[in-house]
Amino acid sequence: MTMLFLNGTVIDGSGRLIERAGAVVEDSRLTAVGPTAQLEPRRREPGITVVDLRGMTLMPGLIDTHVHIAGGDFEPHREGEPAGLAAFRTVEAATRTLMAGFTTIRVSGSRDHLDIDLRDAINAGALVGPRVVASGRGITTTGGHYHNWCAVEADGVDAVRREVRAHIKRGADSIKLMLSPGVATKGANVNSEHFSLEEVQAAVYEAHKVGRPVQTHAIGIGGIRNGVAAGVDSIDHGHYLDEEQALIMKAKGIYLVPTFGPVYYYVSKREAESWRIARAEQVEPLHAKAFRMALDIGVPIAMGCDCGAQSRMPNGSNALELELMVKYGMTPMAALVAATREAARLLRLSDTVGTLEPGKAADLVVVAGNPVDDIRVMQTAVKMVVQGGVLRRDDLGLAGGATGAGA
Ligand SMILES: [Zn+2]
Structure with a gap:
């Protein structure tokens, strides 16, 4: 199928915006991106599907670098559900996310x-x-963050090394390490650390040896320090990040994935247990300050919502994170770049996705309006989703036929 998009605003994922522009999709790939005037003549090609984007914005399919969809959205009683039921809930959450x-x-x-x-x-x-970059269960210390939910416990350099290798053997694309307790870890001091520097170094060595990025749950400064010193790929959450570590992150190209979603859900929606909410209230101002500092220093930022975690932020509401990134100091365009080009870089997928460029996979989103004027349209006005050149959602019948959720 060949699709010709015309007359829209194009945001290409690199920070560039082109008015009255469009793109060409042939089979699974993008083959052209540019002004309507340049692309318009292709309208005459037989069998081409023309999509008029007047009043709408075309951009790369969004990339979320931090979600929890296994077993669907978090509910306390679901932890012990049979794996089959959990698998079906996972599929449903994945569909919501793609749509x-x-x-x-x-x-x-x-x-x-x-x-x-x-x-x-x-x-x-x-x-x-969606395209899935999988981490498997994740690795924590005995009694550490998520030990009672999904992560495997490992202590000592050899045990951590073995677990990383076991994850890769099982098929993990990325390694997740819990470097500090969580807002959701009952009883633990949130600003303390889990793994030792030597354990983190062993994990990073094993993962990088086979080209896998290392993602970390790191809230406390001790955990952040160990991750940064060991050369992990991203510090996720980063509530207690300080200037010293932020400067090293910038120098080493280590990403910050702030995940504002959970704290917003705890503090504003208050659907979780009261002790979790109290802890979130305690770290929220620190988180805001740390992020502002990271932005000023120029630490690379990628988007991750932490949907499906204990805050009750549901999968499919990922784009709320973009609104929160703007609220805490990013421009709407910078937030979009964090969810496209930068997220692709962090996941080592830049050759395939993240920007609108000829040769890349035709993963596209169309929204009514312009997210640079109001980032909230990413939550409320998604009209079309294309994945690898296949139409997954088309609310307005722009490509000649509406498809429903799950189509
Ligand atoms: Zn998480």
């Missing part, structure tokens, strides 16, 4: 390695869902 315009996700810790199997089922064509 929200997120064509690529990294799953950051999953019961039963469900994300790996989800990825394989999607890649085999058995299911429709």
